[in-house]
Amino acid sequence: xxxxxxxxxxxxxxxxxxxxxxxxxxxxxxxxxxxxxxxxxxxxxxxxxxxxxxxxxxxxxxxxxxxxxxxxxxxxxxxxxxxxxxxxxxxxxxxxxxxxxxxxxxxxxxxxxxxxxxxxxxxxxxxxx
Amino acid sequence: xxxxxxxxxxxxxxxxxxxxxxxxxxxxxxxxxxxxxxxxxxxxxxxxxxxxxxxxxxxxxxxxxxxxxxxxxxxxxxxxxxxxxxxxxxxxxxxxxxxxxxxxxxxxxxxxxxxxxxxxxxxxxxxxxxxxxxxxxxxxxxxxxxxxxxxxxxxxxxxxxxxxxxxxxxxxxxxxxxxxxxxxxxxxxxxxxxxxxxxxxxxxxxxxxxxxxxx
Numbered sequence: 136x137x138x139x140x141x142x143x144x145x146x147x148x149x150x151x152x153x154x155x156x157x158x159x160x161x162x163x164x165x166x167x168x169x170x171x172x173x174x175x176x177x178x179x180x181x182x183x184x185x186x187x188x189x190x191x192x193x194x195x196x197x198x199x200x201x202x203x204x205x206x207x208x209x210x211x212x213x214x215x216x217x218x219x220x221x222x223x224x225x226x227x228x229x230x231x232x233x234x235x236x237x238x239x240x241x242x243x244x245x246x247x248x249x250x251x252x253x254x255x256x257x258x259x260x261x262x263x264x
Numbered sequence: 265x266x267x268x269x270x271x272x273x274x275x276x277x278x279x280x281x282x283x284x285x286x287x288x289x290x291x292x293x294x295x296x297x298x299x300x301x302x303x304x305x306x307x308x309x310x311x312x313x314x315x316x317x318x319x320x321x322x323x324x325x326x327x328x329x330x331x332x333x334x335x336x337x338x339x340x341x342x343x344x345x346x347x348x349x350x351x352x353x354x355x356x357x358x359x360x361x362x363x364x365x366x367x368x369x370x371x372x373x374x375x376x377x378x379x380x381x382x383x384x385x386x387x388x389x390x391x392x393x394x395x396x397x398x399x400x401x402x403x404x405x406x407x408x409x410x411x412x413x414x415x416x417x418x419x420x421x422x423x424x425x426x427x428x429x430x431x432x433x434x435x436x437x438x439x440x441x442x443x444x445x446x447x448x449x450x451x452x453x454x455x456x457x458x459x460x461x462x463x464x465x466x467x468x469x470x471x472x473x474x475x476x477x478x479x
Contacts, residue, residue: 215406217408217452217454224393224394
């Protein structure tokens with residue numbers, strides 16, 4: 136599942152809002168309840184790929200943007216998808232909702248709900264600063 | 265003058281050549297040896313046994329019914345299991361394309377080309393498909409042990425030879441190309457092996473070596 140980090144700028148004369156990728160100076164991401172770190176102080180990054188929990192319907196991540204930490208909670212449904220006898224079975228997901236704390240983040244939107252092989256290269260969730 | 269002679273000869277030969285052939289000329293029961301041998305070589309991973317009954321119409325058309333039992337008991341390198349076992353049937357007709365030369369001895373040997381429509385209704389199980397939850401930890405084992413019975417239909421083009429080795433005893437081989445008519449739908453838990461068709465793919469082929477008795 137892919138997430139993009141955006142910053143919204145408001146043009147005061149035309150009163151239009153434009154969202155653009157925010158390049159972060161530092162990003163650290165880990166799953167809550169897991170010791171292993173997914174992104175460790177990664178520089179100049181605005182797009183991340185996170186693994187959803189295949190055996191639970193809640194995946195919670197602790198995300199540190201520069202020096203501010205937010206918790207991103209993703210509620211999802213999991214499906215068994217059979218590929219072939221050689222490739223076996225995989226899980227696909229549907230993202231139902233996303234909840235975040237608002238220390239660095241302002242809001243969140245889901246652009247693609249289905250997380251599967253055909254959408255794996257696309258951005259599913261937009262995080263706004 | 266020469267032209268006249270040839271024409272005259274033709275007229276004489278013609279009645280002898282158009283000997284009335286009866287519509288029904290008996291039937292042959294045949295068993296397949298090749299599938300038995302391949303089954304033994306496959307070590308039980310896949311197996312197939314079949315026999316057929318073929319009717320001789322006018323020494324030219326040979327309608328055939330083939331019946332068999334086939335199955336699979338496969339375990340992949342990742343320990344995923346596939347099992348099935350079911351009867352299958354094929355119906356079709358062969359045409360003898362061996363032209364009898366006027367001066368040759370009468371023969372019962374056949375060179376056949378034909379078509380088949382094959383069908384099998386079968387149940388299958390896929391077991392022990394393991395999903396590993398790489399990052400979060402843990403694994404889940406998925407079993408598809410109650411998939412409802414499915415019907416697969418395919419068609420075949422065949423070519424083969426039958427030689428009368430003893431009186432009324434025929435041996436021969438048949439090669440066949442197989443093509444599925446019932447394609448799977450996306451997302452279905454597709455069978456790895458289809459009885460009578462073989463390992464599931466859009467195209468397949470097979471060989472039979474038959475021994476038969478003509479009644």
